[in-house]
Amino acid sequence: MKDSLEEVFDTVYNGKADYGVMPVENSAEGIIGVTYHLLVGQGERPEVKICGELYHPVVLNLATIAETSLDKIAFVHTKQEPWGQCRDWVSRNLPRNVQFIAEASTSKAAELVKEKGELTRAAIVSPLAVKLYGLHLLAKGIQDVRGNATRFLIIGRKLLRRRRAIHKVTFGMVLMDRVGAITDAFGILKAQRANVRAVKIFPVRAPSIATWKDWFFVDIDSAPDFTAVNIAMSKMREEKDLILVLRELGRYPKAASDGDAIPERSSPPSLPEVGVDGGLAIEDLVAAGEGNSIEFKATLRWNRRENKKDAELEFSVVKTIAGFMNARGGVLLIGIDDKGAPLGLDEDVKTLHKQSKDGFELHVRDLLHSRFGGAVSHLINVRFEKVQDKDVCLIKVNPSPIPAWVEREGRNEFFVRSGNQTRLLDSKDAAEYVRFRWG
Numbered sequence: 001m002k003d004s005l006e007e008v009f010d011t012v013y014n015g016k017a018d019y020g021v022m023p024v025e026n027s028a029e030g031i032i033g034v035t036y037h038l039l040v041g042q043g044e045r046p047e048v049k050i051c052g053e054l055y056h057p058v059v060l061n062l063a064t065i066a067e068t069s070l071d072k073i074a075f076v077h078t079k080q081e082p083w084g085q086c087r088d089w090v091s092r093n094l095p096r097n098v099q100f101i102a103e104a105s106t107s108k109a110a111e112l113v114k115e116k117g118e119l120t121r122a123a124i125v126s127p128l129a130v131k132l133y134g135l136h137l138l139a140k141g142i143q144d145v146r147g148n149a150t151r152f153l154i155i156g157r158k159l160l161r162r163r164r165a166i167h168k169v170t171f172g173m174v175l176m177d178r179v180g181a182i183t184d185a186f187g188i189l190k191a192q193r194a195n196v197r198a199v200k201i202f203p204v205r206a207p208s209i210a211t212w213k214d215w216f217f218v219d220i221d222s223a224p225d226f227t228a229v230n231i232a233m234s235k236m237r238e239e240k241d242l243i244l245v246l247r248e249l250g251r252y253p254k255a256a257s258d259g260d261a262i263p264e265r266s267s268p269p270s271l272p273e274v275g276v277d278g279g280l281a282i283e284d285l286v287a288a289g290e291g292n293s294i295e296f297k298a299t300l301r302w303n304r305r306e307n308k309k310d311a312e313l314e315f316s317v318v319k320t321i322a323g324f325m326n327a328r329g330g331v332l333l334i335g336i337d338d339k340g341a342p343l344g345l346d347e348d349v350k351t352l353h354k355q356s357k358d359g360f361e362l363h364v365r366d367l368l369h370s371r372f373g374g375a376v377s378h379l380i381n382v383r384f385e386k387v388q389d390k391d392v393c394l395i396k397v398n399p400s401p402i403p404a405w406v407e408r409e410g411r412n413e414f415f416v417r418s419g420n421q422t423r424l425l426d427s428k429d430a431a432e433y434v435r436f437r438w439g
Helices: 005-013 033-040 080-085 087-093 106-116 127-132 181-191 227-238 282-288 311-326 357-372 427-438
Strands: 019-026 049-057 061-064 075-078 099-102 121-125 136-139 149-156 167-175 195-204 213-222 243-253 294-297 330-334 380-387 390-397 405-408 411-418 421-425
Touching: 005 019, 005 033, 005 149, 019 033, 019 049, 019 080, 033 167, 033 195, 033 213, 033 243, 061 106, 061 127, 075 080, 075 106, 080 087, 080 099, 080 121, 106 121, 106 127, 121 127, 149 243, 167 181, 167 227, 181 213, 181 227, 213 227, 213 243, 227 243, 282 294, 282 330, 282 380, 282 390, 294 311, 311 330, 311 357, 311 390, 311 405, 311 411, 311 421, 357 380, 357 390, 357 405, 411 427, 421 427
Parallel strands: 049 243, 075 099, 075 121, 294 330
Antiparallel strands: 019 149, 049 149, 061 121, 061 136, 167 213, 167 243, 195 213, 330 390, 380 390, 405 411, 411 421
8 A cells, every 4th residue: 555646656657557546636625736746747748647537435534543532632643635624523522732643645644553552643544444454443434524525536557448428638738928818728628619527726847847837737528539629639739829838637438426427338337235345334324425326315205394104205215216227326325314314214114014124125125116117126235224223224226237217107207316416317318318328
């Protein structure tokens, strides 16, 4: 395990590894500039490029060498970004004079706490680091923002071969210091109808620039043939009096969790079993919050405001599961409110003919079978977990090999997962999505 992003980059650059994974931005803390710095620092012809991206929910824990109390913690080791993502929790729960010690990585923080063996020291780390270094988990899910996620770039010398309907191109540019430079530069992209997804501005010094300059790092959506992007990049290189430096940093498949429902032609892999073979435990899922592949429902069918059964609530469960099937799969937790508080299943169970967890599972399966039929029922796994002594139903949904339509009032409806929401597509959009997703 590498101690710093520089080591990860150097390992790939020197050919000791085919690929590396480096964080580039966090939804709560913003840009992680060192990754861009390393990419543009290669010069005119970068050998290591971006060849993929992924989004990962942030689940941060406070870990110590052994059991102790929060008020005994005097030193906290972690990386700068995780510290910023937990600052509110730290101010509420740890002593006022606690000292933050910046480390190159959260794994290095875990290693140091393990080596020093002092109960006054703690590390803010991931669930995996707690297990790898044999630390004691003192507090779970201490990140301040639920649904917080980090975008990672996969870097390497070879492209990752994955079929996507949409790709991204990332480049960096430094503009001349003149009136209208920003408008003119982005006007070239607009003229080619290039969809600019994101722009980050960060000061980076590159070998060809004598002083520190503001770099514009731009992400553009592209079709897999890159025709519009190629034309736009060619025209931008011709503008010598407009663009001082232009670095293309990579062309790669766009991650489906980038705020949109992006289909794949082939069926994506199923989610790992929760709590098994590296999957997230139920506590980690709750701590991660709602997102592209996690949804909370307070109840299955009981309307808590009106104190009665509600068919619309049941349909909301159905359409969420359909959205997961038609995208990349996901996990639905019933008995958890939208703030992550466990409510349990008692209210729903009391409405059932068979008032037990078995009866609850039977009702869920009957409900889904009536909406989807038997063709996709094997994609759903229903189980029960305990969260703070409350029973919670966990429904793991695998991606469907065929389009999953939902029958409602004599018509078929098509849902997809988009960000942390489930979206109903109209007939035109549904037909296009099905064509890209399943061919």
